[in-house]
Amino acid sequence: MMRLDYLDALNRMMESDMDKLARWKKEEWNINCEWVIGTPGTAPGLGYLTTFNTPKFEKYPALGDFDLIREYLPYARKHGIRVLAYLNMHWYSYDFGKKHADWEQRVEDGRSYGSVHPLYGSGTTFCVNSGWRNWAFELIEEAMKTGIDGVFLDGPVVFPECCYCASCREKFSNKYGGEVPSWEDWSNPLWRKFIEFREESMADFLRDARQAVKRVNEEGVIFLNGGAWWPGSWRVARNIEKLSEYEDFNGAEAFFHPGSQNMPLIFWTLEAKHLAAKGKPAVVFSHHALGSWHYVPLPRFEAEISVAQTVSCGANPWFAVFDYALDTRLEDALTPMRSILGFLSRNEEYYTDTVSKAEVALLLSTQTSTFYLSELRELYLDPGTGVERDLRIEEGTGQRKTSLKARKAICDEIYTNSILGAATILSRSHIPYDVILDDALAKGELEKYSLIVLPNSACLSDEQIRSIRGFIEKGGSLLCSFETGCYNEYGDHRLENPLWSILGVERCDGMMLPRVGEEYMKLADSKEKIFSMPAGALIPRPVYSLKTFSKQDAATLCFFMNPIGAYYSAPRGVSNYAAIICRRHGESRTIYFSSLVEDFYTRYRIPDILQVYADCIRFATRKPPVVEVEAPDTVMFEVREQRSTGRILVHLVNTTGNMQRPISSITRVHNIKVRIRGSRPRKAFKLSDRSMLPGRELPDCFEFTLDSLMVYDVIVFEP
Numbered sequence: 001m002m003r004l005d006y007l008d009a010l011n012r013m014m015e016s017d018m019d020k021l022a023r024w025k026k027e028e029w030n031i032n033c034e035w036v037i038g039t040p041g042t043a044p045g046l047g048y049l050t051t052f053n054t055p056k057f058e059k060y061p062a063l064g065d066f067d068l069i070r071e072y073l074p075y076a077r078k079h080g081i082r083v084l085a086y087l088n089m090h091w092y093s094y095d096f097g098k099k100h101a102d103w104e105q106r107v108e109d110g111r112s113y114g115s116v117h118p119l120y121g122s123g124t125t126f127c128v129n130s131g132w133r134n135w136a137f138e139l140i141e142e143a144m145k146t147g148i149d150g151v152f153l154d155g156p157v158v159f160p161e162c163c164y165c166a167s168c169r170e171k172f173s174n175k176y177g178g179e180v181p182s183w184e185d186w187s188n189p190l191w192r193k194f195i196e197f198r199e200e201s202m203a204d205f206l207r208d209a210r211q212a213v214k215r216v217n218e219e220g221v222i223f224l225n226g227g228a229w230w231p232g233s234w235r236v237a238r239n240i241e242k243l244s245e246y247e248d249f250n251g252a253e254a255f256f257h258p259g260s261q262n263m264p265l266i267f268w269t270l271e272a273k274h275l276a277a278k279g280k281p282a283v284v285f286s287h288h289a290l291g292s293w294h295y296v297p298l299p300r301f302e303a304e305i306s307v308a309q310t311v312s313c314g315a316n317p318w319f320a321v322f323d324y325a326l327d328t329r330l331e332d333a334l335t336p337m338r339s340i341l342g343f344l345s346r347n348e349e350y351y352t353d354t355v356s357k358a359e360v361a362l363l364l365s366t367q368t369s370t371f372y373l374s375e376l377r378e379l380y381l382d383p384g385t386g387v388e389r390d391l392r393i394e395e396g397t398g399q400r401k402t403s404l405k406a407r408k409a410i411c412d413e414i415y416t417n418s419i420l421g422a423a424t425i426l427s428r429s430h431i432p433y434d435v436i437l438d439d440a441l442a443k444g445e446l447e448k449y450s451l452i453v454l455p456n457s458a459c460l461s462d463e464q465i466r467s468i469r470g471f472i473e474k475g476g477s478l479l480c481s482f483e484t485g486c487y488n489e490y491g492d493h494r495l496e497n498p499l500w501s502i503l504g505v506e507r508c509d510g511m512m513l514p515r516v517g518e519e520y521m522k523l524a525d526s527k528e529k530i531f532s533m534p535a536g537a538l539i540p541r542p543v544y545s546l547k548t549f550s551k552q553d554a555a556t557l558c559f560f561m562n563p564i565g566a567y568y569s570a571p572r573g574v575s576n577y578a579a580i581i582c583r584r585h586g587e588s589r590t591i592y593f594s595s596l597v598e599d600f601y602t603r604y605r606i607p608d609i610l611q612v613y614a615d616c617i618r619f620a621t622r623k624p625p626v627v628e629v630e631a632p633d634t635v636m637f638e639v640r641e642q643r644s645t646g647r648i649l650v651h652l653v654n655t656t657g658n659m660q661r662p663i664s665s666i667t668r669v670h671n672i673k674v675r676i677r678g679s680r681p682r683k684a685f686k687l688s689d690r691s692m693l694p695g696r697e698l699p700d701c702f703e704f705t706l707d708s709l710m711v712y713d714v715i716v717f718e719p
């Protein structure tokens with residue numbers, strides 16, 4: 001999918017040769033679906049103007065009588081491009097806002113959101129519970145009447161600190177029988193209801209908007225910008241679990257932004273997996289812009305990687321490119337898309353009807369990202385950075401965050417890091433995984449997995465815990481960490497964590513003083529070979545670690561050392577606190593890390609932590625995987641199966657670059673080994689040039705070698 005954005009210069013589209021334009025998009029950009037602007041997302045907030053003719057709405061003046069959508073549509077169809085209208089549903093000028101003051105979103109003191117936080121510098125926004133909704137539904141119907149295939153709604157957004165308009169206040173008190181609580185008042189029990197209310201208001205809006213589409217065209221599609229995986233989506237009332245039911249596709253923004261802290265290598269991979277989790281067609285919006293410099297295209301390799309990571313995970317690519325960028329840098333923008341989308345276009349039959357063959361599931365718990373507010377007081381202590389410079393080490397200040405709002409921000413950051421850490425370790429260790437969401441865990445939709453990973457999945461319902469127990473009884477394994485299961489789905493602290501008896505945790509005596517540096521864990525002796533590092537090895541202790549004791553019937557794989565509490569001081573021997581606890585349940589295994597190990601990995605990237613964590617995952621999954629790969633850890637690897645043909649498709653994305661982002665050069669990787677178990681594939685070839693791969697039979701598998709990989713390729717195993 002593509003959007004060519006003209007911003008305020010829509011006349012440039014009007015004046016172009018429509019036939020040539022559509023052919024160019026099909027043949028050069030290789031797209032088969034396009035968003036054409038229906039209402040512009042342009043300063044100073046022109047979302048109330050249409051680009052198509054309708055007696056019911058105001059027309060974008062520069063277009064005169066020219067109907068941008070109806071004029072373009074036949075040419076798009078002729079060249080095999082589906083057309084969706086982009087409808088901006090969140091940005092309105094102050095002038096338009098003034099005419100509809102009762103539609104505006106309001107902050108608690110009654111001021112309109114736009115007057116407090118001008119949108120993109122100027123403009124305001126409307127409320128999904130106000131009279132605006134009917135205006136919006138009518139607009140959607142009018143857009144559909146142009147004959148398009150569907151609509152994409154950019155917005156609405158329930159903005160942070162909103163909404164306290166009269167409609168919301170009334171709807172809330174009718175439903176919950178109380179006043180709308182103050183913004184982020186975590187001490188008010190109704191606050192959590194208000195979070196839900198905002199998300200449900202969004203879902204209600206989308207449900208009715210969908211009906212507006214279907215009234216005109218039963219086959220018409222609708223979707224919106226559904227919110228990325230990052231914890232914190234609750235602030236803008238985006239919850240894929242609630243929205244998915246009313247959308248035809250699940251899509252969300254994953255825009256590149258320069259600055260490596262924003263951009264883990266798995267950036268698009270994780271979003272694609274998140275959006276694909278609901279089983280609907282997923283669309284990753286990767287933009288083709290250098291962050292907020294919209295008129296500079298994404299650097300070539302970043303653009304190619306964005307698409308490659310997206311399709312490797314079974315999702316669909318989307319990009320926007322700006323006319324102003326094409327004016328001066330057309331080839332920079334076009335070259336990577338022609339290359340990667342051309343590849344997809346030539347090989348389309350290998351991308352349809354495929355399912356992930358991952359045997360590991362990673363829970364992305366919206367409940368935890370929304371409601372996790374840890375009761376561990378030490379979590380809010382400033383641990384310092386541990387950085388040694390100018391003959392001193394920056395230690396913690398001992399200051400503690402006290403406001404619940406500040407604590408929630410810390411918990412959001414910790415959960416973000418926990419997900420990123422687990423996903424990064426899985427990816428770098430070449431262990432394919434799927435993202436699952438709360439609902440799938442609650443319903444026990446886990447049959448295809450041999451292991452579920454719950455990185456500090458603090459907020460779990462009783463139903464989810466029952467389902468985890470059932471999964472283990474049926475032979476599945478579990479790896480989890482820190483406060484997993486300590487709270488219910490609304491973040492209420494449990495008196496006793498029901499997972500502890502399963503995990504082999506005897507008790508927890510609170511938390512060790514958080515500290516960066518000079519604290520250690522020690523790998524225990526074990527009858528079984530689990531770790532690639534020798535027993536007794538000292539490894540860095542995660543900053544946030546619990547004083548946990550293991551039960552008699554469980555094995556402690558790793559102990560914490562007694563706290564040293566100072567730098568350049570001698571170790572003080574092994575403590576009784578268990579750092580990693582393993583318990584067997586027949587064939588199943590549970591592994592519990594009593595620390596924020598994934599968060600620690602995200603922050604410090606210590607190779608020992610990756611190694612120990614990956615060793616535990618391999619130990620817990622027991623069986624060797626059906627497909628495995630031997631390649632540098634910057635080569636990403638996904639396995640999919642085509643249901644209709646039984647083909648196994650091994651996607652390889654090479655992110656081995658010049659050690660920083662944006663990646664401006666890729667290093668070609670050689671001699672990648674791919675091993676497959678089971679019966680010998682009839683054919684093994686690489687999709688880029690259909691060349692057969694040399695293979696050999698090993699004792700328990702068949703091994704094929706890919707001589708070299710630049711950015712992306714797929715190895716096809718024909719059954």
Ligand SMILES: [Zn+2]
Pocket residue numbers: 104105106127128129130163164165166167168169
């Ligand atoms: Zn409202």
